[in-house]
Amino acid sequence: MPKVVPEYKEKAMRTIIEAGAYAFTEKGYHQTKMDDIAKKVGVSKGAIYQYFKSKEQLFFEVIEFILESQKDEVMSIILSNDLMRIASAEFFETKIERVSQTRAFGLDLFIEASRNDAFRERITEIYQKSYDELIEHAKDLKKKGIIKKNADVGIIWRGIVALRDGLLSSVSFGADVSDAKKTWEEVTTILLKEILVE
Amino acid sequence: MPKVVPEYKEKAMRTIIEAGAYAFTEKGYHQTKMDDIAKKVGVSKGAIYQYFKSKEQLFFEVIEFILESQKDEVMSIILSNDLMRIASAEFFETKIERVSQTRAFGLDLFIEASRNDAFRERITEIYQKSYDELIEHAKDLKKKGIIKKNADVGIIWRGIVALRDGLLSSVSFGADVSDAKKTWEEVTTILLKEILVE
Amino acid sequence: MPKVVPEYKEKAMRTIIEAGAYAFTEKGYHQTKMDDIAKKVGVSKGAIYQYFKSKEQLFFEVIEFILESQKDEVMSIILSNDLMRIASAEFFETKIERVSQTRAFGLDLFIEASRNDAFRERITEIYQKSYDELIEHAKDLKKKGIIKKNADVGIIWRGIVALRDGLLSSVSFGADVSDAKKTWEEVTTILLKEILVE
């Protein structure tokens, strides 16, 4: 493809962001050198500066990219009518896998990002949006008789999300994976039973 | 105190470690400059190097210090006979407070540390020890009829710990504190009911 | 030359090593600052680190470079069929010149290097190789009737080398150059007569 067409630029940015996501996730912001990213993309450092003003800007684009991916994932859980599927080892496994590969599953990226006010807001916003969609969807499930009419779905949802984050972080600190999985299965089962009919 | 007495050295180290704990927790490892710590202690950079060989060594001593503090705290929960007290907003508040002060409650420190094998082991060891003491203590509570005979205390414990970590991290990413507190109260209540008699 | 061609890198390294050789030889390892070398090359400190990992590594490359140069020089003496030429003021002068320029003719560099085991071995190895080639060459000269059949060439060679080093160091400590030259002429003449026929 001729390099001058505008599509090229977008493709190039995407490539760099993905390489950046990988590098940042693996090593954290400060451990990752511009050279690392450049090498991963297969271009020179200078080329990156053609597309991104600075390391920091690239970092924020990477965060945005990761948030965007996670958002979709979170949504798919919410909108699944088979809530109990959440309480399965398989479900947790897809997350665990990422953790095992990346050590810190990007948690430190979020910590890094959380020092930036704009990003705190962005993260909060995404969580809030998920939450709102959940609540909306829950109304439907209540009507359908799947969820108890008086169940506080929001609380349970927050609990499950926190449980996920806590367990994943424990794994990245060296906890036994099968312990984490079992905990996930059991605890989510308890929590979901609390809101599901029957 | 005269500086020549041997106790002085230990006191000085402790002072530096505490200042380091504060600085590292607030800004993370890389953002924290030796000068920051020195200024916080009120000495010159050089003075710190009299007590710690390098920034990294100081960092590890800080981690050790934090782990040690947390260990005691975790134990006090375990050994409390009034388990339901855990499921209180007040209990969670003591943790939250630290989070609000320190932004990321040291989670990123642990991520940093988790890239060091020795530390991963140390963290795992501390968790394991807490876990073992809990199980031991649970036998007692089962005998006394406080906990159900067939309850899987370990799983519930792991769930609560993960919940705590997940909620605290959500707060540090900007989640609403009162939401977190409420989630803590409700979810721990559900989980503890699962194992408590009555 | 365009900087992107691969030869450039090698040329740059060579330039730095030569500047380093000059600076280290003149001032010794510790007195020489990276800035001195950078200034001599006409670049910034940072540039040097693109080619050499550390000051120490550069130092070792410099030593290697000097050893390599000296090796060639030593060989040329050995392989000259006119051994008596060694016993000339002119021959010694070429060495003296270097000394006058460089104060300590790199002797302190070798002392510095001699604290490193790898380098002690390297130096010994080079000397040994020269020695071996000499002995081999001497066999030829004996056959040709230039050197006495029963002469202990090795001893005389070692004596001459030691004399050279001792005289050069005396000059660098302030001894009179013409005294050193005369000593060289007379003493090498005595020693060479010992092994030459006639």
Add this chain to the structure above:
Amino acid sequence: MPKVVPEYKEKAMRTIIEAGAYAFTEKGYHQTKMDDIAKKVGVSKGAIYQYFKSKEQLFFEVIEFILESQKDEVMSIILSNDLMRIASAEFFETKIERVSQTRAFGLDLFIEASRNDAFRERITEIYQKSYDELIEHAKDLKKKGIIKKNADVGIIWRGIVALRDGLLSSVSFGADVSDAKKTWEEVTTILLKEILVE
């Protein structure tokens, strides 16, 4: 001994100089830290500054001390009537021993010192004085018929001194000690024969 008496001060200085001589000789000027010397003497760093204005001043006093010792040694050789004793392995051995212990037998100290003009002069002066005394003494030996009337004693002397320095430095760079000894024996014998009657 009460510390206030003036003899104490002198004794203390001497103790420090000797420890300094040992430390400097072993590690060179820059590798030797004031702390090393203080520890060797068994006092605090501060105490050294009571007696010596600076590290550099102490260094120069150490050099002076070493020069003074060597001067005596050199003299004893000159004034010995049995010149052939010089050409013995035993004679060389006393020097070798010091080298083996100290790696660089202070040569680097002299190089360090040689960057200081006052010291260059001091060293030259000591050598000159030895030289003069030798020449004077040689007149006597010529009269006694021990040395050839027309022998250039000065040249031979300079040759022997250079040989000594060169051989010792070769040993400190890793040369075989017995090779050096043999070279010493043979070469000095050749040179002394040149001036001795018979």
Add this chain to the structure above:
DNA sequence: CATGAATGAGTTTTCATTCAT
């Protein structure tokens, strides 16, 4: 006087960013 904790100037080293080729 002796001590050794503290100082701070001086060095090495790192790395995001720039810019000549």
Add this chain to the structure above:
DNA sequence: CATGAATGAAAACTCATTCAT
């Protein structure tokens, strides 16, 4: 546009020297 050599500002670390105790 791409390259990667060079920059230079920023940090970590060292150690002779000082000075309060």
